[in-house]
Amino acid sequence: MLLQVLCCLTLSACVCAVLQEGFCKSFKDWEGISINPAIQDDAAVFYTRLIDKINEELAPTPHKLAVKQTLTGVLSQQLIGTDPRVCAHSKSSPEEFHSLQLDVKNKATLTASLQAFIQGEVLSGGNAYKCSSQTQ
Numbered sequence: 132m133l134l135q136v137l138c139c140l141t142l143s144a145c146v147c148a149v150l151q152e153g154f155c156k157s158f159k160d161w162e163g164i165s166i167n168p169a170i171q172d173d174a175a176v177f178y179t180r181l182i183d184k185i186n187e188e189l190a191p192t193p194h195k196l197a198v199k200q201t202l203t204g205v206l207s208q209q210l211i212g213t214d215p216r217v218c219a220h221s222k223s224s225p226e227e228f229h230s231l232q233l234d235v236k237n238k239a240t241l242t243a244s245l246q247a248f249i250q251g252e253v254l255s256g257g258n259a260y261k262c263s264s265q266t267q
Contacts, residue, residue, distance in 0.1 A: 158184065175230065182229050203227050213253060 155166040160180060166172075182198060189195050207225045212218035233244040 175232065178230055198229075199227075202229055204229075211251075 155168050158166050158181075160166065166177075182202065186195075186198050189197055204227070205225050206228050207223050209224075210222040212220055231248060233241075233248050235244050238244045238247065
């Protein structure tokens, strides 16, 4: 309930600042300890816990898929043969995600960061992948 109130107040155009004390006291980490806003923590860890907590709270309700339907995407790791004469197979492994960790250093725009994120990589040497159906 406090999360709903916090979100509503944050979205309200007439409220410039929101007191987060109630939320910080009620929101617990994985060990059951309340958030201390005076301690800087990893935003990714907080966000992951927040999504987990929302999913836990929504699980017994008709809205149990709300996070999945609104905040979840699917990444696909693909292995594609670089030479179709040797191997034309490909392998795709879909994986759900709630956030992306993008490299922003030396990137002028979000688009540049996303382009770098999806940039392919040639696997070679000890990092190489041999297709199980390849006979050569």
